[in-house]
Amino acid sequence: MFDTRKNVSLFGLVPLALSLGIGTPPVQAAPQNDTNPPSLNDASGEGALAAFERFTQYPPDSRPLNTWNWDLLHPWSTETSPAPMIPSRVASQAESLRASGVPQDQAWRAAMPASLPQYQFELNKAILAGTDDELRATLRVTAGPDSDTPLHFQVTKAELIGDQVFGSAHLGSVPFSCDSAGSACTFRWRAPSTDRQNWGVLELQVTATVDGMHDDFVVSQSFYSSPMVAGKFTGTFRERLADGSLVIDAGVSVQRRMACFLSANLFSADKATPTHHVERRLIVDPSMKTVSFTFFGKIFRDFGHEGTFRLQDFKGQCENLAYPPEWFMDSQTYQAQMLAFANNPPPTREPGRIYFAYNQLIYVTHRYRNSIFSDREWTSPERQSKVELLKKAATDLNSQALEERKQQRRSQPQ
Amino acid sequence: MATRMARIRVLFSVIACLSFAQGWAQVPAQITQINVLMIHGRSDSSGEQFGWFSTDQHNAWGGLKPVTGGNVWYVQWDAWNRHFDDTTCPGGECIINNAVNALCNSTNGQECWIICHSAGCAAFENYLAKSNYASNSLLFAHVIAAESAAGGSELADNGVLRFIGGLTGQSGAIDDSLKTSYARGAYNHNNMQGVVVRGVGGATDNYANHALIACLFFPRQSGSGTNSQCTACGTSRECSDGVVALHSSCGHNRKASFQGCNSTLAPHTDTAGTFDFHGWWVSDHECNPGIDGSVGTSCNWSGPYSSTGSSRWNSGFLTYRNNHSDGKQTAVDEYSSAPAALCP
Numbered sequence: 001m002f003d004t005r006k007n008v009s010l011f012g013l014v015p016l017a018l019s020l021g022i023g024t025p026p027v028q029a030a031p032q033n034d035t036n037p038p039s040l041n042d043a044s045g046e047g048a049l050a051a052f053e054r055f056t057q058y059p060p061d062s063r064p065l066n067t068w069n070w071d072l073l074h075p076w077s078t079e080t081s082p083a084p085m086i087p088s089r090v091a092s093q094a095e096s097l098r099a100s101g102v103p104q105d106q107a108w109r110a111a112m113p114a115s116l117p118q119y120q121f122e123l124n125k126a127i128l129a130g131t132d133d134e135l136r137a138t139l140r141v142t143a144g145p146d147s148d149t150p151l152h153f154q155v156t157k158a159e160l161i162g163d164q165v166f167g168s169a170h171l172g173s174v175p176f177s178c179d180s181a182g183s184a185c186t187f188r189w190r191a192p193s194t195d196r197q198n199w200g201v202l203e204l205q206v207t208a209t210v211d212g213m214h215d216d217f218v219v220s221q222s223f224y225s226s227p228m229v230a231g232k233f234t235g236t237f238r239e240r241l242a243d244g245s246l247v248i249d250a251g252v253s254v255q256r257r258m259a260c261f262l263s264a265n266l267f268s269a270d271k272a273t274p275t276h277h278v279e280r281r282l283i284v285d286p287s288m289k290t291v292s293f294t295f296f297g298k299i300f301r302d303f304g305h306e307g308t309f310r311l312q313d314f315k316g317q318c319e320n321l322a323y324p325p326e327w328f329m330d331s332q333t334y335q336a337q338m339l340a341f342a343n344n345p346p347p348t349r350e351p352g353r354i355y356f357a358y359n360q361l362i363y364v365t366h367r368y369r370n371s372i373f374s375d376r377e378w379t380s381p382e383r384q385s386k387v388e389l390l391k392k393a394a395t396d397l398n399s400q401a402l403e404e405r406k407q408q409r410r411s412q413p414q
Numbered sequence: 415m416a417t418r419m420a421r422i423r424v425l426f427s428v429i430a431c432l433s434f435a436q437g438w439a440q441v442p443a444q445i446t447q448i449n450v451l452m453i454h455g456r457s458d459s460s461g462e463q464f465g466w467f468s469t470d471q472h473n474a475w476g477g478l479k480p481v482t483g484g485n486v487w488y489v490q491w492d493a494w495n496r497h498f499d500d501t502t503c504p505g506g507e508c509i510i511n512n513a514v515n516a517l518c519n520s521t522n523g524q525e526c527w528i529i530c531h532s533a534g535c536a537a538f539e540n541y542l543a544k545s546n547y548a549s550n551s552l553l554f555a556h557v558i559a560a561e562s563a564a565g566g567s568e569l570a571d572n573g574v575l576r577f578i579g580g581l582t583g584q585s586g587a588i589d590d591s592l593k594t595s596y597a598r599g600a601y602n603h604n605n606m607q608g609v610v611v612r613g614v615g616g617a618t619d620n621y622a623n624h625a626l627i628a629c630l631f632f633p634r635q636s637g638s639g640t641n642s643q644c645t646a647c648g649t650s651r652e653c654s655d656g657v658v659a660l661h662s663s664c665g666h667n668r669k670a671s672f673q674g675c676n677s678t679l680a681p682h683t684d685t686a687g688t689f690d691f692h693g694w695w696v697s698d699h700e701c702n703p704g705i706d707g708s709v710g711t712s713c714n715w716s717g718p719y720s721s722t723g724s725s726r727w728n729s730g731f732l733t734y735r736n737n738h739s740d741g742k743q744t745a746v747d748e749y750s751s752a753p754a755a756l757c758p
Contacts (some may be wrong), residue, residue, distance in 0.1 A: 058547045116630065393555070
């Protein structure tokens with residue numbers, strides 16, 4: 001690691017620049033001892049530089065994928081956890097106590113039963129995309145957090161509550177079936193139409209009674225629904241090598257012009273291990289027939305991947321914007337328009353995301369030798385510019401004058 | 415001398431203009447303006463002005479202000495009626511987008527240090543992950559994420575966030591976006607674009623109703639080697655700050671029980687489930703053993719730097735004995751006390 005405190009003599013211009021608020025001529029960085037390369041685990045300027053260089057050795061839209069990237073390997077899911085079944089009366093009792101002057105924590109302790117059963121929904125997915133996509137949520141109840149003993153329960157009502165921006169409307173009952181033992185019930189729902197009320201953060205709300213208990217319990221599980229879709233992956237693919245990387249053109253059919261993040265995961269078909277996560281940030285348009293995913297060559301080389309590969313987990317997440325997608329893609333260029341828009345927001349609000357239709361497409365590639373891929377780092381003029389900027393910033397931060405200035409501020413009353 | 419200075423100023427102005435005209439990609443600018451952005455978390459926005467301000471106009475930070483040789487900006491968004499990823503102002507994404515374009519542009523000689531709290535961290539991370547940062551002229555040095563709600567909260571999942579923090583019975587529209595499934599599905603949390611996020615993760619039982627809240631709502635685990643500063647729930651331990659569990663505040667990539675923070679910042683290579691480019695504050699460096707047992711070889715810096723941070727630091731688990739609100743003080747004091755080379 002650099003000893004950044006050595007290089008203090010060349011930066012006398014920094015405080016001058018700070019005080020004048022003008023640009024100063026570039027200051028040459030002093031020779032640095034690079035026998036120990038900087039670590040990312042360093043909050044200094046060198047650390048920031050190292051982090052950016054490490055990140056951009058591969059392009060932002062083509063990243064290594066590992067077995068421990070749970071979230072990327074489960075792009076439609078979020079784990080659920082058990083939660084207490086709090087009787088409906090508890091909140092109102094606690095609130096009454098609190099209103100009568102009992103401190104909040106005491107009110108809750110007084111109202112809460114000594115032990116509570118626990119419930120957990122197991123979801124097949126937490127995001128629904130399109131009207132063909134189905135939520136399957138299985139509810140189980142146990143005696144408590146330290147018990148795996150299943151409790152029998154009966155569902156008296158199951159309904160869906162809509163997004164707050166549409167007034168949390170009641171969207172009707174949710175069909176369900178329970179096992180013969182009465183210890184698990186599975187609720188199934190798919191958006192009946194592309195109506196806006198089926199869009200956004202929806203909540204499955206279940207009223208149940210538990211054997212041996214007098215209370216009614218209301219338990220809930222939220223998920224995101226995008227009944228309307230921005231487009232879909234068609235299932236056509238074409239692969240090629242370009243600049244030492246594997247490129248797969250995936251067919252798309254686009255319904256709306258939107259700023260989207262189109263992503264997919266690549267696995268080694270032979271070893272069944274993940275290799276790449278690709279995520280394109282782009283404006284999609286109805287005229288678009290394919291989207292190209294680049295699987296960066298250096299990732300194959302660095303991780304020793306070769307053989308045939310399986311592409312799957314295609315996902316398209318799009319921004320529901322109240323302004324042109326170009327502004328979102330490059331908000332610096334459209335800074336003035338964005339500021340003007342901020343002062344004149346639309347009168348109504350909508351959920352923020354629209355997805356491509358859910359799919360379970362899989363594409364298997366040809367066989368490739370590892371050596372066919374390039375081991376070159378990613379380069380771009382923008383990357384190089386930011387690296388130079390970070391180098392300069394790191395140099396400036398080594399200024400003793402800056403440290404003295406901060407010490408001076410410390411001694412001043414805030 | 416005055417004439418010479420004037421010539422130099424003119425020369426520099428010409429260089430600056432040429433730099434701008436040629437585009438930032440060709441001529442990197444000199445950093446002359448250090449901006450510390452304070453992005454607040456969930457709070458009742460009644461009476462709040464939205465935008466960026468040199469004072470804590472909404473008192474969301476309780477008057478805290480980091481010591482810096484640069485400027486402090488309080489980024490105020492509607493963290494009550496809007497989602498953190500709302501692209502319409504005063505939603506989180508919109509306000510942060512406009513703030514960083516105004517304050518963090520290297521072509522204007524600006525660089526930013528980010529201190530966020532709770533939902534403010536979700537808002538900033540969401541902005542960053544969806545931005546074109548790797549190819550634009552913005553500059554973020556690093557992020558101190560205090561009690562980050564980027565991974566959501568079980569209290570939001572269960573509709574009880576409204577009973578926390580003196581806001582009895584009230585809930586804001588933001589709560590839907592702080593549900594764990596929403597927060598984790600909103601953006602790719604790994605895509606920090608080379609900007610390092612260091613978490614101040616609170617693990618304590620020092621908050622009201624801790625036994626009730628911790629043991630009922632947050633994930634817990636038993637066995638040996640658990641974090642003794644977490645809440646004891648029978649034979650298990652549950653680690654949270656009372657509002658968010660460590661799976662959120664430490665940037666873990668799945669909603670589960672975690673006893674400490676970890677890091678994917680080299681030389682640490684956590685494989686137990688931490689988002690890319692996330693670690694703990696302060697890295698303090700390879701000399702401190704990581705929870706994964708890794709030990710570095712050089713120590714240029716040693717933190718925590720503040721008396722607040724030091725007194726709350728749990729070096730064995732890389733967490734802080736903070737409740738949800740305490741995290742703000744720890745983050746601000748750490749910034750203030752850190753060397754200027756880290757936090758100018």
